[in-house]
Amino acid sequence: MTEERPEGAERPEDAAERSNTPTGIPRPAASEAIKWKPLLDDLDARREAARAMGGSERLARQRAGGRLDARARIDELLDRGTFVELGTLVGSVHRGATPPAPADGLVAGHGLLEGRPVIVAAEDFTVMGGSIGIGTTAKRRRLVDLAEQERVPLVMLLEGAGERTQNAFERRGRSPNDLQALARLSGTVPSVCVVMGPSAGHGALTAPLMDFVVMVEGAALFSAGPPLVKASMGEDVTKDELGGAAVHTVTSGVAHNAATDDKAALALVRRYLSYFPSNAWEHPPLARDHAATGPRRLDELIDLVPADPRRGYDVRRVIEIVFDEASVLEVAPAHARSSPRSRGSVGRSSRWWPTNRRRRLGRSTRPRPTRRRTSSVSRMRSTSLSCSWPTTPACWPGARQSAVESSVTRRACSRRRRGCAARSST
Numbered sequence: 001m002t003e004e005r006p007e008g009a010e011r012p013e014d015a016a017e018r019s020n021t022p023t024g025i026p027r028p029a030a031s032e033a034i035k036w037k038p039l040l041d042d043l044d045a046r047r048e049a050a051r052a053m054g055g056s057e058r059l060a061r062q063r064a065g066g067r068l069d070a071r072a073r074i075d076e077l078l079d080r081g082t083f084v085e086l087g088t089l090v091g092s093v094h095r096g097a098t099p100p101a102p103a104d105g106l107v108a109g110h111g112l113l114e115g116r117p118v119i120v121a122a123e124d125f126t127v128m129g130g131s132i133g134i135g136t137t138a139k140r141r142r143l144v145d146l147a148e149q150e151r152v153p154l155v156m157l158l159e160g161a162g163e164r165t166q167n168a169f170e171r172r173g174r175s176p177n178d179l180q181a182l183a184r185l186s187g188t189v190p191s192v193c194v195v196m197g198p199s200a201g202h203g204a205l206t207a208p209l210m211d212f213v214v215m216v217e218g219a220a221l222f223s224a225g226p227p228l229v230k231a232s233m234g235e236d237v238t239k240d241e242l243g244g245a246a247v248h249t250v251t252s253g254v255a256h257n258a259a260t261d262d263k264a265a266l267a268l269v270r271r272y273l274s275y276f277p278s279n280a281w282e283h284p285p286l287a288r289d290h291a292a293t294g295p296r297r298l299d300e301l302i303d304l305v306p307a308d309p310r311r312g313y314d315v316r317r318v319i320e321i322v323f324d325e326a327s328v329l330e331v332a333p334a335h336a337r338s339s340p341r342s343r344g345s346v347g348r349s350s351r352w353w354p355t356n357r358r359r360r361l362g363r364s365t366r367p368r369p370t371r372r373r374t375s376s377v378s379r380m381r382s383t384s385l386s387c388s389w390p391t392t393p394a395c396w397p398g399a400r401q402s403a404v405e406s407s408v409t410r411r412a413c414s415r416r417r418r419g420c421a422a423r424s425s426t
Contacts, residue, residue, distance in 0.1 A: 046092040050102040054126025062126050068262045070107045073157050075198065077120060077266045078111035085109040086142070090135040101127050104135040105160065108143055110152075113270060116278055116426045119147045123160035123196055130160025130201050134170050140178035146186055151279035153190040155269060156210065159219075162201015177202075182209040194265050195219045195255065198239060211387035212272050212331070213255040215245040216264045221254065249334050256332040270331060275343045287327055287345035295347075298322065316340055 013316045031373050053059060053069060068076060075084055091104030108121035123130035132140070147154040147271050179202070185191060186209070193210040198220045207221055213223065222243035229237055240246070248255035259265035277284050300321050305313055320328055323344030327358050331341045 007198075011111070046089050049100070050092065052086045053102050053107075053124055056111075058126035066261055067196075070124040070157070070159075071128065072120050073262060073266065074107060074109075074111070074120055076155075076263060077155065077269060078113055078118070079115065082111040083109055083120075087135070087139045089176050090217050091133060092141055101133065103127070104139065106132075106136045106139050108139050110146070113153075114274060116152075116273075117150070118153045118155055118273070119143050119150075120157070122157035123199075123203060125159045128164065130197075130203070132160065132162060132163040132167075133164050134167060137177060141181055145179040146189075147180070147189055148185050151281065153192065153255050153273055153276070153278060154185065154210075154274075156191075156206055157305075158193060158195050158199040158203050158206060158221075159197030159381050160199060160203045162203055179205055182206065186211070187280065189279045190273055192272060194269060195221050195245075196262055196265065198225070200225050210255055210271075212257075213230055213248075214257050214268050215248060215255040216258055216259050216262060216265050217245050220244050223250055239303060246324060249332070251335075253332060253335040256335075258334075272331075272343070273327070284349065286349065287324060314340075322346065356391045374397045 041235065052069070053071065055063075059069055063072075085103075086109045087109065088103060090106075091101040094100055104125065105124050106121055107124055108119075110117060110119050112118070121140065144154065146152075163284050167341040182191065189392070190212070191210040192212045193207045195207060195213065196219055197216070197217045200222055201224070204221050204223055213240070220239040220243045222239070224232075226237050226239055226242060229235055229242065240242075245258045249258045257268060259268055264406075274287075275284065298321055301318065304317060304321070309312070316330070319340070319342050323342070323346060331343060
């Protein structure tokens with residue numbers, strides 16, 4: 001005689017089937033699994049296409065001569081196995097006049113650098129020349145917003161042709177764009193840019209808005225390339241003459257440091273960020289402890305710094321002596337050499353040292369070094385402590401001071417001029 005079950009009660013065989021699933025949710029019927037299979041296969045195909053980037057032939061050309069592709073650059077920068085990609089499927093479908101583009105030419109996401117979270121993006125030159133589409137615009141803006149929201153550093157790796165011509169046939173994306181967001185981000189988290197190849201147009205405008213810019217030798221940075229210069233002005237120029245590493249690290253000052261290759265540039269980024277906290281609300285990290293970080297006498301300064309204030313000396317040597325051993329990183333060493341800036345640690349604590357070089361230009365300040373110091377003070381105020389070496393008695397005689405100088409700097413220069421004039425009259 002079988003036991004009668006109440007109406008609506010679960011059958012034993014149904015309970016056994018449900019218990020075999022991990023979450024206790026009934027397994028989908030075979031017909032439902034068949035319906036999901038094409039969708040899941042399409043998802044896998046899009047992911048594989050995004051990871052393939054521009055294809056094996058273009059990747060081989062990109063890697064020629066020891067250069068890295070976009071994904072390899074991110075892997076080289078971040079701690080191994082920590083990268084999590086965002087926006088992998090952006091650009092994976094044909095949209096208007098734009099054909100499918102793996103990751104829309106921008107590999108982006110977050111990961112760990114020396115154990116600390118960072119946001120990173122790399123333009124993929126093998127996909128439509130690393131150009132910026134509507135989807136790319138949204139990704140760039142989203143990354144800046146995430147860096148501001150999570151208060152973590154932002155790193156951009158540039159090698160692209162700027163805006164795509166196809167964008168003219170599509171509706172505009174997010175507004176305001178990432179450049180305006182970068183301006184708002186300044187002073188809250190460290191931002192670093194690496195120019196690793198030719199970078200033009202909108203992408204090139206990223207560099208002047210970031211705290212630290214590194215250029216790989218052979219890279220170029222300009223708003224318009226040589227063909228457009230030829231068409232508009234009739235002048236024949238090379239990309240190196242127009243915006244090569246020598247132009248921007250020596251003359252314009254848009255880029256701070258140069259590196260020999262991709263790996264050296266990414267190592268410089270890791271070192272630069274090691275001096276800074278993740279945001280303006282934290283303290284700088286402590287440097288690695290070793291014997292040279294303890295208290296010590298600096299008797300060498302007596303022999304190096306003359307008692308006569310009118311005599312010059314090498315302030316770079318002073319910085320090397322005062323800072324902890326092997327901790328000094330000079331920023332923009334080739335630009336405005338009369339005003340050296342260095343990062344380093346004193347007793348394992350990070351310090352930023354802006355000064356002027358006593359052996360150049362009679363210890364006086366010209367407009368270009370003054371702009372460098374103004375930028376340095378702004379960055380120090382938001383992210384770290386500073387050490388200063390006051391050795392500037394006056395501004396460069398007759399030079400017109402830059403409009404970007406702060407009112408405090410102008411008043412200080414005016415007082416110094418009046419003081420010099422008073423002393424000379426007596």
